[in-house]
Amino acid sequence: MDIKDIEKLYLHRQSCRSFDCEKPVSDELLKEVCRLALLAPSACNSQPWKLLAVTGERAKELAAGVQDLGMNKFASDAPAFIVVLEGAGNLSATVGSRFKNTDFLHNDIGIMTAHLVLAADAAGLSTCILGWRNEDKLRKILHLPEKTRIPHIIAIGYASEGYEIHDKKRKPMEETFALIK
Numbered sequence: 683m684d685i686k687d688i689e690k691l692y693l694h695r696q697s698c699r700s701f702d703c704e705k706p707v708s709d710e711l712l713k714e715v716c717r718l719a720l721l722a723p724s725a726c727n728s729q730p731w732k733l734l735a736v737t738g739e740r741a742k743e744l745a746a747g748v749q750d751l752g753m754n755k756f757a758s759d760a761p762a763f764i765v766v767l768e769g770a771g772n773l774s775a776t777v778g779s780r781f782k783n784t785d786f787l788h789n790d791i792g793i794m795t796a797h798l799v800l801a802a803d804a805a806g807l808s809t810c811i812l813g814w815r816n817e818d819k820l821r822k823i824l825h826l827p828e829k830t831r832i833p834h835i836i837a838i839g840y841a842s843e844g845y846e847i848h849d850k851k852r853k854p855m856e857e858t859f860a861l862i863k
């Protein structure tokens with residue numbers, strides 16, 4: 683694989699806010715995208731996560747869990763969601779987090795999610811990570827225990843016809859990168 687292929691993938695992946703609600707995603711493809719995401723690295727290989735792929739009627743219900751205050755209206759058209767559940771870190775990652783004053787667990791979850799959305803894009807799917815969520819509503823819809831944390835969920839499906847990929851808006855690299863020798 684060439685770095686130009688990676689660049690193409692990174693530029694092509696964008697947060698999709700217009701899904702084709704008539705086009706479902708197969709269970710096999712959802713599972714495959716999750717399988718690839720779960721290859722992500724994590725502190726002490728702790729893998730502090732679980733993924734739930736939600737489709738069909740339950741996905742329609744789930745949209746309400748990300749739409750408080752009129753946000754994320756487009757989620758009603760998403761044919762599926764991947765719900766990211768926070769798991770327990772293993773002992774070394776938990777102790778390491780304490781000693782190093784670093785939240786390894788949420789870093790790990792973010793890294794895994796990045797793998798997921800890129801894998802989805804490579805599979806011809808579009809995604810939007812949704813941090814604006816109502817965990818209580820989501821837990822109720824999914825019948826999850828009260829203490830289950832849901833750091834974010836990901837809307838996933840096929841983009842509507844005519845959906846365009848825009849140029850990335852990013853801070854100038856002089857602000858976000860330095861080369862030090």
Ligand SMILES: Cc1cc2nc3c(=O)[nH]c(=O)nc-3n(C[C@H](O)[C@H](O)[C@H](O)COP(=O)(O)O)c2cc1C
Nearest residue numbers: 695696697698699754810811812813814815834850
């Ligand atoms: C942790 C996280 C939470 C996000 N939550 C939302 C959300 O609730 N609704 C939404 O439309 N976009 C959400 N986004 C998408 C960002 O707005 C988007 O990634 C950013 O504007 C860059 O655009 P791009 O993903 O198209 O490159 C979220 C992204 C991340 C990483």
